Amino acid sequence: MGWAIALHGGAGDIPLSLPLERREPREAALRYCLEIGVSALKANRSPLDVVELVVCELENNPHFNAGRGSVLTNKGTVEMEACIMDGNTKNCGAVSGVSTVANAISLARLVMEKTPHIYLAFDGAEAFAREQGVKMVDENHFITPENIERLKQAKEANRVQIDYTQPIQKDSPDETVLANGDSQLGTVGCVAVDSEGNLAAATSTGGLVNKMVGRIGDTPIIGSGTYANNLCAVSATGKGEAIIRATAARDVAALMEYKGLSLEEAAAYVVEKCVPKGNVGIIAVSATGEVTMPFNTTGMFRACATEDGSSEVGIWPLFVQKL
Amino acid sequence: MGGWAIAVHGGAGVDPNLPTQRQEEAKQLLTRCLHLGISALRSSLPAIDVVELVVRELETDPLFNSGRGSALTENGTVEMEASIMDGPKRRCGAVSGITTVKNPISLARLVMDKSPHSYLAFSGAEAFARKQGVELVDNEYFVTEDNKGMLKLAKEANSIVFDYRIPILDTCSGAGALDSPLQMNGLPISIYAPETVGCVVVDSEGRCAAATSTGGLMNKMMGRIGDSPLIGAGTYACDLCGVSCTGEGEAIIRATLAREVAAVMEYKGLNLQDAVDFVVKERLDEGQAGLIAVSKNGEVACGFNSNGMFRGMATEDGYMEVGIWDQN
Numbered sequence: 197m198g199w200a201i202a203l204h205g206g207a208g209d210i211p212l213s214l215p216l217e218r219r220e221p222r223e224a225a226l227r228y229c230l231e232i233g234v235s236a237l238k239a240n241r242s243p244l245d246v247v248e249l250v251v252c253e254l255e256n257n258p259h260f261n262a263g264r265g266s267v268l269t270n271k272g273t274v275e276m277e278a279c280i281m282d283g284n285t286k287n288c289g290a291v292s293g294v295s296t297v298a299n300a301i302s303l304a305r306l307v308m309e310k311t312p313h314i315y316l317a318f319d320g321a322e323a324f325a326r327e328q329g330v331k332m333v334d335e336n337h338f339i340t341p342e343n344i345e346r347l348k349q350a351k352e353a354n355r356v357q358i359d360y361t362q363p364i365q366k367d368s369p370d371e372t373v374l375a376n377g378d379s380q381l382g383t384v385g386c387v388a389v390d391s392e393g394n395l396a397a398a399t400s401t402g403g404l405v406n407k408m409v410g411r412i413g414d415t416p417i418i419g420s421g422t423y424a425n426n427l428c429a430v431s432a433t434g435k436g437e438a439i440i441r442a443t444a445a446r447d448v449a450a451l452m453e454y455k456g457l458s459l460e461e462a463a464a465y466v467v468e469k470c471v472p473k474g475n476v477g478i479i480a481v482s483a484t485g486e487v488t489m490p491f492n493t494t495g496m497f498r499a500c501a502t503e504d505g506s507s508e509v510g511i512w513p514l515f516v517q518k519l
Numbered sequence: 520m521g522g523w524a525i526a527v528h529g530g531a532g533v534d535p536n537l538p539t540q541r542q543e544e545a546k547q548l549l550t551r552c553l554h555l556g557i558s559a560l561r562s563s564l565p566a567i568d569v570v571e572l573v574v575r576e577l578e579t580d581p582l583f584n585s586g587r588g589s590a591l592t593e594n595g596t597v598e599m600e601a602s603i604m605d606g607p608k609r610r611c612g613a614v615s616g617i618t619t620v621k622n623p624i625s626l627a628r629l630v631m632d633k634s635p636h637s638y639l640a641f642s643g644a645e646a647f648a649r650k651q652g653v654e655l656v657d658n659e660y661f662v663t664e665d666n667k668g669m670l671k672l673a674k675e676a677n678s679i680v681f682d683y684r685i686p687i688l689d690t691c692s693g694a695g696a697l698d699s700p701l702q703m704n705g706l707p708i709s710i711y712a713p714e715t716v717g718c719v720v721v722d723s724e725g726r727c728a729a730a731t732s733t734g735g736l737m738n739k740m741m742g743r744i745g746d747s748p749l750i751g752a753g754t755y756a757c758d759l760c761g762v763s764c765t766g767e768g769e770a771i772i773r774a775t776l777a778r779e780v781a782a783v784m785e786y787k788g789l790n791l792q793d794a795v796d797f798v799v800k801e802r803l804d805e806g807q808a809g810l811i812a813v814s815k816n817g818e819v820a821c822g823f824n825s826n827g828m829f830r831g832m833a834t835e836d837g838y839m840e841v842g843i844w845d846q847n
Binding site for chain 2: 286287288290292293311312313314316317318319320321323324329333378408410411412413418419420423429435438440441442443446447450451454455
């Protein structure tokens with residue numbers, strides 16, 4: 197038992213040749229977010245507060261695909277989505293199609309706490325944000341030159357991508373992953389458990405590069421990209437369409453509950469057996485303070501820490517990591 | 520065992536004072552839809568096509584809360600949502616915030632078949648619809664006089680609730696329809712009964728499919744998305760089964776209800792009826808909902824903890840049942 201926290205900045209085909217100048221800022225951000233998450237847990241903040249504040253920090257960082265730094269739709273605009281869930285009550289909140297709210301995850305939390313609903317989207321979500329007096333910014337605030345370039349490349353190649361892979365056909369059962377040295381971003385997320393076993397999960401994203409306007413991915417769908425109950429808290433990242441059809445986050449918990457698998461076994465099973473290779477990464481914590489971060493992509497920006505003092509910050513599988 | 524099976528629903532949570540006339544109309548519609556599905560199955564149409572055509576019929580008929588006859592948003596407009604899932608490869612398609620597409624379930628199908636994505640919403644979904652050349656109508660087409668009246672009652676009922684989480688214990692004054700103390704979503708069932716529609720089918724090849732469509736919650740906030748378009752919540756299909764849910768949307772989402780049926784079959788080895796019973800009994804907490812399900816073995820089942828559920832079920836061996844109230 198004891199607290200535990202894990203966070204991610206996206207899974208995908210992150211090439212081992214990633215230049216230092218693209219690697220260091222992200223590693224530093226992961227380390228920093230881990231620190232603030234751990235401090236908050238040590239200060240007895242609720243896991244719900246902890247996951248929200250960590251994801252806010254990741255959203256504010258332009259190096260990840262959420263909030264500032266979100267990838268662009270095929271029209272060059274930003275449409276963000278986020279989701280938060282409280283393990284004890286299974287209360288949850290989600291938003292999609294948000295373009296002028298500085299922190300989509302906080303808006304998702306407001307939906308959970310201040311409306312009779314779970315999920316608000318597009319104009320309705322923005323109207324609610326204004327009503328709540330949430331900090332609104334110009335859409336340009338979120339757009340970075342990197343992402344303008346990514347969109348340009350994607351349009352030239354005529355593909356929709358998790359930022360750095362070759363086109364993926366929706367129906368292929370086993371998709372090979374090809375590195376093309378492109379940029380390396382993904383969704384962000386955080387899961388946390390305190391020493392009483394209270395769990396929470398939060399995920400936030402700009403979605404897929406060159407996505408159709410109005411496209412919703414796995415992130416705001418309870419049970420797909422985000423889930424928490426009294427056994428575990430899970431946040432997934434990767435190719436949304438594949439994560440949705442695998443109901444990835446819920447399945448981790450279901451395997452623990454119905455098949456008696458451990459957290460690590462359940463998450464590994466989902467990553468290895470339920471989602472095609474190259475498509476998913478998962479972070480999860482259990483009520484007993486365990487943590488796991490499996491992925492079937494080349495890499496996943498991630499960090500975790502547990503009360504017993506262990507911690508990890510990484511991008512590629514540990515045996516590959518060149519540190 | 521084996522053979523085709525089909526189930527349809529028109530919503531879980533029925534006003535106990537529902538006029539007999541309306542009960543009859545509902546049963547007739549459900550029967551008609553069953554027959555439509557059965558004919559299609561007998562012509563060897565695959566499950567995914569059958570669920571779509573049956574839900575189209577339910578959307579087009581103004582009786583239930585989908586397509587024409589959808590519940591109204593707080594602004595008096597209609598915002599529809601739907602999802603469809605094909606068991607064999609778990610392909611899926613969903614739409615939300617639909618305002619001009621005559622049959623949202625067909626748009627959800629097109630998202631599945633003709634777009635690189637699984638879920639499109641609001642103006643993006645409408646733009647996609649235009650590109651695909653689907654039948655478009657004015658938003659007014661979906662609005663019925665009945666529902667305009669319901670919206671008015673809903674606003675009256677709401678206005679005396681200071682905290683939406685506190686259910687109304689007394690009947691409200693000034694609204695004749697509010698004499699039932701039964702509630703749905705914390706407010707009178709006569710107004711807030713979901714009446715979402717859905718269909719699940721297993722064809723004679725053992726392929727399962729599921730489809731759900733709705734106008735959502737009466738007097739909902741603009742932009743509110745419920746369980747119906749969420750894969751795993753309102754709709755789910757895989758190799759083992761096809762499930763469509765209805766009821767209190769927020770409860771269904773929290774319970775990932777549709778996926779739950781399949782998960783207990785897959786991971787606990789329960790059969791269809793046991794899985795349905797387990798999920799309805801153990802996974803709804805204080806929420807009210809119902810669901811219909813079929814298994815690849817040609818079984819059909821339904822379950823609900825609400826006050827009634829409009830439903831119809833049929834199997835290849837000749838079994839057919841249409842009902843509203845509690846199961847025997």
